[in-house]
Amino acid sequence: MLEQFSFDNLYTSYLNCRRGKRHTTTAIKYEIDALEETYDLAVSVQNRKYKPSSYHTFSVYEPKEREIMALPFRDRVVQHCLCKNVLEPAIEPMLIYDTYACRKNKGTHAGLYRLEEFLRKHYRKHGTVGWILKGDISKYFNSIDHDILKAKLYPKLDDDIIWLLDEIIDSTENPGLPLGNQSSQWFANFYLSSFDHFIKEKLRIKYYIRYMDDFCLIHPSKDYLRYCLKEIKNYLNENLKLQTNNETQLFPIKNGVDFLGFHTYITDTGKVIRKIRRKSKQNMKRKLKKYKKLYVADKITKERINLSYQSWLGHASHGNCYHLIQNMNEKYKEIFEGDG
16 A cells, blocks of 8 residues: 555645646646546556656756756646655665755755855965866766666665555656656765765765756865866766766865856955856846846736846855846836837
8 A cells, every 4th residue: 555645645746746836737637636636646656557757848948958858737746646656765865965055945046155164164274275077967967877776776665665666766768857757856966876876975075066967075174176077987987887977077175166066265354255157147147138128028027037037046046146136127227218
């Protein structure tokens, strides 16, 4: 009996999934008869008859071009229930403290402040003498090996859930996980958990932080970080069939590092400065110009523009961006000039 996929759990997942998605065709179809749809889902999972539907594929271009494979609403209910009641309870205890993607009380901004804390601690011992190894995995989601993932994850789970994970993991070709699945976020975060322990326990890096496939190591010795990079490449290739990309480099600590949308560096006096990345500024400026044209043509609402801008503003407010924000606010006001 799969208690995790009871009617009550699936219905709770349905209520969570429909937030902000009630306008979509598949969500509307589900909501028309939500009780029966949820009951049918519960029966299909309990009887091991459930199979994921076909994916809808599309591309997004920010912050970089990526292919998204999305499931219909019905399958997203199953995904949410799986993550909430199976994957999160099993995987969360196995993750180190300093990995920040897809976890409660973590996220990008918590990661930024942790990086700042690391820089301050390093400064108190070594000043600005030190180096940062900034790493990134090449085509990470597309490179995750199904067999390795299963070998690492399945021993941590009850046997009666394995068939469902097989259905989901193998719903796309091996290697690779679809970016649009909620479960893929947990699988991907877990896939590098052994790598985290390798960094902390074998390489003995105290100041290490990871957000999904982006990671930073801070150390006073450039030579040691060069050695670490060599060991990292070997470990990733031999154990996880992964490779670092060309953005994986060493930087002097006083030059700072691009991480989680900001360029963070420390001054000679020990002050940590966080500036939003140039690409983010340029993207927002382009959006505001586009929004102005669309608003004048009555093709976009003020509410939708405000939602997008406030999201960017909230992100920028975590950096030393006072003058940038003032400038952007003026550009934002220009969109609605003459609007009574």
